[in-house]
Amino acid sequence: MAHDVKSQLTALLQQALASVAPTATDTPIHLERPRDPTHGDFATNLAMQLAKALKKNPREIASQLLAELPVSLLVARAEIAGAGFINFTLDPRAKVDVVGAVLVDGGNFGRSQLGAGHKVQVEFVSANPTGPLHVGHGRGAAYGASLSSLLAFAGWDVTREYYVNDAGRQMDILGLSTWLRYLDQHGVSVPFPPNAYQGGYVRDMAQQMTVAHAAKYVRAAEAVLAGTPGLPEADRADDEAKQQRELHLDALIARAKELLGPDWDYVHQHALNEQLADCRDDLEQFGVHFDVWFSEKALYDTGLVARCVVLLEEKGHIYLQNGAKWFRSTAFGDEKDRVVQRENGLYTYFASDIAYHLNKFERGFDKVINIWGADHHGYIPRVSGAVKALDLDAGKLQVALVQFAVLYRNGQKASMSTRSGEFVTLRELRGEVGNDACRFFYALRKSDQHLDFDLDLAKSQTNENPVYYIQYAHARICSVLAQWGGDLATLADADLALLSNPRELAIANKLAEFRDVIENAARDLAPHLIAFYLKDLAGEFHGWYNAERMLVDDAALRDARVALAAAVRQVIRNGLAILGVSCPESM
């Protein structure tokens, strides 16, 4: 473990601590990398933390710690600075050792055992399959996929899951919308409700129905409209008109089910299958893969939803009011109680979500991460409340909120309403800016931060686009290695001690930091840290590249520098792989 400098330093400090402050040996030892290089390679505030317990001046404690610090070849210099920091300057030899470690570990460099093989489920996207994914879903997809890769790299056993809302009213509306377009294509004129799905893809699905089954599902307009309340004037936006539109829509759905009978299932299923396939295809192309596509409908079919409500009843968390069954979520921190079964006997979405979470826990995950749009934050207390009510460990449940991505085109906000059909789809976005820039742009923001996605900027192939900066470093290194022409395996024998100028040592430090970045990012569910790290690393490399020549005549020095470059390339690859961004060898 000669390469793990940080833990060795920690061990040294532990020994010093034991003799200086035997009563406070449990003081956490915090080593940080100072941003100011004159402060050395590592610094600890241990002395300051001990000041209170020992009732002594921090600088005095620091000097005692230094006196008791075991001698080590790693440390070139250890000194007291500022209010009581202990700054460590590493022996250059110890710094550059990491280069060898990177080359030996390859794609595994930076891999951590933080997760210790524990099972974690990451559920993300989970968009209603009622239309194409838009740029907001794209962000959740990019975040979830990067986070999953990150957790896997940090030692977790990750299951990536998409929850398919195939059981609700929205799916009925989609089926109805498709059917109405189909009728229209067969000359049956039923006014298309403004609150049905307007997108062109609905007409496409209707067309497919005709191709496959001709006029099999045609019914008369009078029959379709029989008993429906009708639509209010199109320009009315008052509550009454809105309500009437909803009632009309529900009545049409009821008519459709009645008139089509078993054929309704076909229409419904056809629309679902098409949208889900489209969604899956879109995500696959985006480099976002799922291990499980979990059906909400299955929760009903297997009786788990009903079982869940019974379970809550048995535990005394359900009461009846106005004919509906209410879950007493206020007993678990929610601001009001919630209905799980309506007066009409139908379960609410919340009920199936409780069942879904019960199912998640029954599958034995050590951690369950839900990635939700930030607009769902008010939903957290009731879900975690339900988890607690079922006597499950709510501490295993973690909800990561993703703020909206607002797309700007020509400096103007682009609309994202699915119903109106004016949204910008993820597919369009990918087509315009490319998958790499798309994934990276999404990853470049903390997930809970609003994201202004500047389409024009992401599209620009020139210089402003940060993803190219990193890929360019990678391509440059590939080019150098090609010109060097040697066998990469021989680099392990390079005399790394020849790497001695400040830029080279700084890069070595940066490479060593990758492990910390992985662990911190995994702990905070923050893959964006990797994007920022890679930008820094690429920056240091570019600076070095411009200042020094790698392919020099001195073979030993040349090999050492090529080894460093190869190590940088490896870490860029490992990092970009987590972010789902490709590493072209030339661009």
Place this chain on the structure above:
RNA sequence: GCGCCCGUAGCUCAGUUGGAUAGAGUGCUACCCUCCGAAGGUAGAAGUCGCACGUUCGAAUCGUGUCGGGCGCGCCA
């Protein structure tokens, strides 16, 4: 009205679980290829970390209040 998130350089954003003189990109200014890829580099200007108290050796970070922005408060999903 109540709850959650966010206010850091002109703009877009980081900030290593409370550390040292607050950073990067972009934009602006001035430079650097006869040389491994200029999609690059070097240097400069740019800040009351929204505001006010408080906690302590020490606050952009923690607490309270306040102003500003976003989102959520259904027998919808």
